[in-house]
Amino acid sequence: MFHINEFKKLGGVSVRTLRYYDKIELLKPVSKTDGGHRLYSNSELKKLQLIQFLKTIGFKLGEIKNMLESDEWDWSNSLTKQLSYVLSEKDRLSKIEASLRGLINGIAIDGEEFEIKRIMELYNRNSKETLNYKLDTLNIKNIKVLGKLPNMSSSDPDSLEWIALVGQLKKYMHLNYDNARIQNIIRRMDIKKGEDFEGEDTFLDKLWDIRKSPEDSNNYNLYPLDQDVLEFMEKAYLYYLDNQI
Known part of the structure; x- marks a missing residue:
């Protein structure tokens, strides 16, 4: 005993x-x-x-x-039902995980400006896949490059680096676009663009056009970036290209 x-x-x-x-x-x-x-x-x-x-x-x-x-309990049926429940919970928790990663990465981009209104906006967004809208119009040579695009719900190093670069750019927008700090960020973006999207210039140009349109960005389920950020990025990049030796 x-x-x-x-x-x-x-x-x-x-x-x-x-x-x-x-x-x-x-x-x-x-x-x-x-x-x-x-x-x-x-x-x-x-x-x-x-x-x-x-x-x-x-x-x-x-x-x-x-x-x-119960001496006659149907264990097989109970375990099968429990497995079904666990799988549904796993799917639900995976969606919550993706939402939380997206919100955390959103704060990395928007910083202190990432208010509760933006949190609710992103949480309630359509759950469709990124760039699943009119995919055949994007002029992609290699469909695998879609996997290289920054994913706000991901924790992969490539996505996190792109998110950090955009966040840094926005953080220092008070500086002029020709400032050395800004140009260093743009330089790294250009290098990474070559690493991830070599030979896909037509696709990137099309993607940038989509990016500059709030309506198109929403249709393609892209993270909403403020227009002033996009305009600043474009000016900084054009300055960077003009000053390449």
Whole structure:
């Protein structure tokens, strides 16, 4: 026999939990000491381990109680239903994860200007894939380049670098576009453009035209950048090209 204090350690639960299990008749002690302390056997320990396992895979205590009390319980059906539930939760949590990454990356771009209104706007946006609208009009030579585009919901290094570069550019917009700090950011953008999109100049020109149109940007599900940011970026890039040796 195990005293409740010993049993809790073996089962990895608290005394409070064991008392609650007793109260709802999920796991009752074999007997009690003269002092009223609960006593358990190896049989109860195995049952406790099963209860903890079923909790781990997502079953609720009420369900577990019914499962353990019935000699004719359809375990296969229950586990199949639980798997279906877990998969749906996994999909739901993945969407929440993507939304949170998008919001965090949005703050990286917009900084202190990233207000609650923008958060709600982005959270409620259409969930369609980026650039899935009239894909055949984009003049892409290699469709794989779409995977190189910055994804606000991603944590891949390429996306994070693009997001950081745009965020830095916006942060220092108070400087003139020919400022050395701005030009260093533009230089890195140009190098990265060559690394990620070599030979796709026609596609990039088309994408930039889309970017400059708020309506088209929305249709293609692109992250909403302020027009003054885009205009500043364009001026800085043209200055950068004019001053290449």
